[in-house]
Amino acid sequence: MEYVVAAVILLVVLLAGAIGLVVPRMRRRELPPSETGGDTTTLERPSAAEPGVETPPLVVPAEVDEGLPPLIEAPVEEKAPEIERPEPTAGRLVRLRARLSRSQSVFGRGLLSVLSRDHLDEDAWEEIEDSLISADVGVEATQVIVERLRERVRVLGTRTVAEVREQLAEELVAALDPEMDRSLRTTPHDGRPAVMLVVGVNGAGKTTTCGKIGRVLIADGRTVLFGAADTFRAAAADQIQTWGERVGAETVRGPEGGDPASVAFDAVKRGIDTGVDTVVIDTAGRLQNKVGLMDELGKVKRVVEKHGPVDETLLVLDATTGQNGLEQARVFTEVVDVTGVVLTKLDGTAKGGIVIAVQRKLGIPVKLVGLGEGPDDLAPFEPAAFVEALLGSAA
Ligand SMILES: Nc1nc2c(ncn2[C@@H]2O[C@H](COP(=O)(O)OP(=O)(O)OP(=O)(O)O)[C@@H](O)[C@H]2O)c(=O)[nH]1
Numbered sequence: 001m002e003y004v005v006a007a008v009i010l011l012v013v014l015l016a017g018a019i020g021l022v023v024p025r026m027r028r029r030e031l032p033p034s035e036t037g038g039d040t041t042t043l044e045r046p047s048a049a050e051p052g053v054e055t056p057p058l059v060v061p062a063e064v065d066e067g068l069p070p071l072i073e074a075p076v077e078e079k080a081p082e083i084e085r086p087e088p089t090a091g092r093l094v095r096l097r098a099r100l101s102r103s104q105s106v107f108g109r110g111l112l113s114v115l116s117r118d119h120l121d122e123d124a125w126e127e128i129e130d131s132l133i134s135a136d137v138g139v140e141a142t143q144v145i146v147e148r149l150r151e152r153v154r155v156l157g158t159r160t161v162a163e164v165r166e167q168l169a170e171e172l173v174a175a176l177d178p179e180m181d182r183s184l185r186t187t188p189h190d191g192r193p194a195v196m197l198v199v200g201v202n203g204a205g206k207t208t209t210c211g212k213i214g215r216v217l218i219a220d221g222r223t224v225l226f227g228a229a230d231t232f233r234a235a236a237a238d239q240i241q242t243w244g245e246r247v248g249a250e251t252v253r254g255p256e257g258g259d260p261a262s263v264a265f266d267a268v269k270r271g272i273d274t275g276v277d278t279v280v281i282d283t284a285g286r287l288q289n290k291v292g293l294m295d296e297l298g299k300v301k302r303v304v305e306k307h308g309p310v311d312e313t314l315l316v317l318d319a320t321t322g323q324n325g326l327e328q329a330r331v332f333t334e335v336v337d338v339t340g341v342v343l344t345k346l347d348g349t350a351k352g353g354i355v356i357a358v359q360r361k362l363g364i365p366v367k368l369v370g371l372g373e374g375p376d377d378l379a380p381f382e383p384a385a386f387v388e389a390l391l392g393s394a395a
Pocket residue numbers: 201202203204205206207208209230233236284285286344345346347348369370371372373377
């Protein structure tokens with residue numbers, strides 16, 4: 001009997017010992033973050049609950065921590081977006097002239113090779129005419145230009161290529177009506193900002209152009225606010241807002257599918273409150289044959305004009321659509337009073353002569369030209385620099 005009692009006591013003592021050894025190992029708890037800085041990762045340590053037992057934190061250097069998921073998220077540093085400084089606008093067309101190289105090969109090189117012939121006979125004049133027409137100058141304008149050039153060559157007895165080239169350049173510049181006012185009305189007046197409405201068919205590059213115009217104005221020292229009244233295309237408001245953020249300009253936007261006129265109204269109101277120089281309003285790309293949509297554009301203008309008249313209404317036209325684009329453009333001019341044309345994508349066409357056709361057909365000055373997808377690839381239009389770029393050199 002005593003043996004049994006002794007065995008039981010021994011068993012109990014052994015069991016207690018085993019439990020005493022095992023339980024502290026199982027009880028582990030999470031530690032507060034290490035004070036050793038960001039270069040280390042704290043894992044965990046056994047409980048220090050037992051008095052008098054100081055257990056140092058278990059830390060591993062970051063470089064041996066590869067593959068272990070971080071236990072404590074490092075705080076993400078919020079970086080303020082960098083504000084860009086757009087390129088100055090003066091002389092942009094000259095800087096971007098190489099972008100017209102496609103046009104130049106049709107318009108310039110072809111013409112110059114004809115002009116360099118010893119004798120300008122009937123065939124040569126016909127070739128000159130064809131070159132101008134295929135560069136989208138338009139039949140009517142071409143006939144006027146060629147007629148005047150022929151007359152000058154005959155009367156003045158011009159002979160050298162350089163002289164004929166010079167006279168052709170003068171005729172092309174004249175066809176572009178260099179006296180037209182191409183300035184943008186963007187100065188605030190009567191205690192409110194200048195208001196610019198940007199219209200045109202979808203895909204012409206309207207939203208992109210709004211962003212680029214904002215940069216042109218900022219480069220010229222103005223402050224700008226964007227109105228994202230293209231509530232029709234979901235991404236358009238994000239697009240214009242991103243353009244704005246890059247140059248530190250605010251964007252007023254409304255709910256997707258909301259009333260564009262109300263967004264435009266709010267944008268001008270915000271512009272008045274914040275005292276910016278110019279409010280640039282992007283409108284939905286609408287097809288001119290959809291009467292309802294065109295009415296909507298008229299409404300945007302009327303509602304904005306509750307604050308005062310719109311100072312500038314720019315029609316954005318895609319140069320690559322050629323003569324077709326002109327028909328679409330005409331409808332816009334009937335709904336809103338277009339004060340200037342922005343001809344985009346001139347870098348993507350061999351038909352740079354469209355500038356002449358647009359101005360002639362619409363009787364509205366081309367004020368800006370788009371020569372690429374870069375943020376500063378929009379240049380104030382200058383007839384003489386443009387013609388020089390198209391013709392290239394006689395060499
Ligand atoms: N190569 C070239 N591409 C351009 C130019 N201007 C605009 N684009 C491009 O044309 C495309 C259409 O531009 P958007 O600004 O989205 O056109 P949108 O008229 O606002 O279109 P909607 O909002 O649908 O009416 C984009 O890929 C632009 O980068 C230009 O001068 N040259």
